[in-house]
Amino acid sequence: MFTGQSLPADPSAALAEFERTLAALPDWQALVVIVVLSLAVARLVQVGGDRVITRITRRIDGEVDDIVLRGIHPAGYVTVVLVGAYLAREPIGLNGALDLQVAATILSVLTVIWGLTLVRVGRKVSHELTTTEVVDQSVVPIFQNVWSFLVISVSSFLLLTYWNIDITPLLASAGILGIVIGLAARDTIANFFGSIALYFDGTYRVGDYIVLESGERGRVEDVSIRSTVIRTRDDILVTIPNARLNSATVVNESAPDRERRIRIPVGVAYGSDLDHVEETLLGVAEAESLVQERPTPRVRVRGFGDSSVDVELLCWIRDPVLRGRATHLLNKGVYAAFMETGIEIPFPQRDVHVVDGAATVTDAGAGLAGEEAEAVGDDD
Known part of the structure; x- marks a missing residue:
């Protein structure tokens, strides 16, 4: 050839x-x-x-x-x-x-x-x-x-x-059928576009820890075109439609970084050495392995309560899933350190004084009198 x-x-x-x-x-x-x-x-x-x-x-x-x-x-x-x-x-x-x-x-x-x-x-x-x-x-x-x-x-x-x-009649029929399906499946369509909006907005992704308006908090396990599945701290899977999440307030605890700051509020008695209190709280944070070295822990005096000086320990953990465990360990550490160093954690107290048939009720905490109220008692 x-x-x-x-x-x-x-x-x-x-x-x-x-x-x-x-x-x-x-x-x-x-x-x-x-x-x-x-x-x-x-x-x-x-x-x-x-x-x-x-x-x-x-x-x-x-x-x-x-x-x-x-x-x-x-x-x-x-x-x-x-x-x-x-x-x-x-x-x-x-x-x-x-x-x-x-x-x-x-x-x-x-x-x-x-x-x-x-x-x-x-x-x-x-x-x-x-x-x-x-x-x-x-x-x-x-x-x-x-x-x-x-x-x-x-x-x-x-x-x-x-x-x-000829696909022309099919296109005409598809238009009518599309309207019917759109009305019947409007929730599904809303969930589909909701999933697209959530992705392009960068609201969350698989592996993030989110908090919903209802208070539910958990790890995002799956994001489909219809719904989002989160696993709560009780190890329960919760499925939420994407349309609902798209219109709700969602707190993403894993963004922009996974490190989270936790707060440990505590009250100390009036008359306490606040510098010593701060040093003790920082020592507790330094001794806890779950607390990050950077950013460094810090202590803030938040105000003066009825019975105590309100102090707060602020420190960082590497992942939001550790918040519950870290809070538990830090609270135990603070209590033990205060007991060891003699720092008093006050609690509200009420003293009743009876003078000539009249009772005077006084709120007091840690030796400091609070607001007073008088009540007239019956003569027996």
């Missing part, structure tokens, strides 16, 4: 020369050539593709590239075989109607294979991303659902085009 002739340098010219040579052969020989070449190229793609994929993925960090390349690899050599079957129609000499049906069938099979392959690859990539820190995990479920929707939509459009189905 090409004996004694040099192949054209231009690929398009080479393809044209191949077509002319193929057309000069008898139909059965042309059919054999097409089938043999398609199977040979498919085998080459199958074997050579494995080697190329192994060489490429070895140089790239992560598993996403491996998932994508190995996912589309089987569809690649199946595509070569189907393309060979598509080109084999001409040598067979099918009539016009049958030829169109065979061509539409081959293209439909090819479209379905690639559609299923791309959806499957998208799911595997999403699963891989949820187990790593490559991207923000809150966007992964949204990416997976949008990707699947786009692939299925494009595949459906191509299938209708192959079979010459």
Whole structure:
């Protein structure tokens, strides 16, 4: 066929020369050539593709590239075989109607294979991303659902085009059906757009500790297109619709940094040495391993109460989940240190004095009188 002739340098010219040579052969020989070449190229793609994929993925960090390349690899050599079957129609000499049906069938099979392959690859990539820190995990479920929707939509459009189905009536029906579905599923749609708004606003992501308006506090376990799941400190999973979270006040204790400041309020008796109190509280914070060295702990005098001087120990912990435990340990440490150093923690006291049948009630704390109230008693 090409004996004694040099192949054209231009690929398009080479393809044209191949077509002319193929057309000069008898139909059965042309059919054999097409089938043999398609199977040979498919085998080459199958074997050579494995080697190329192994060489490429070895140089790239992560598993996403491996998932994508190995996912589309089987569809690649199946595509070569189907393309060979598509080109084999001409040598067979099918009539016009049958030829169109065979061509539409081959293209439909090819479209379905690639559609299923791309959806499957998208799911595997999403699963891989949820187990790593490559991207923000809150966007992964949204990416997976949008990707699947786009692939299925494009595949459906191509299938209708192959079979010459007029989609204009379908679009009109879809418009009416869309209105009906929109009214029936308005909550679902609101949750979907709520999830998108929460992501782009950066409200929270998987792993963050959030506090809701209802007072519930927990770790974000999952963010889907419909709802957000948090695990409370009681190890209970709470599911909240995204539309509700999008319109509510959400406190993210993990942003912008995971370090959180905790407050340990305590009252000391009037007359206490405040410098000594401050030194004692800082010693308690320094001795606690859960307290961060930076920022350094500090003590603030907040005010003068009825029975005590109100003091507050401020210190930082590395993660909001440690707040309860750190508060517990610091309270125990403060109480023990005050008992050891003789610093008094006062409590409200009430003294009753009876003079000539009249009772005088006096609130007092730590030796300091508070407000007084008089009450007239009955003579017995």
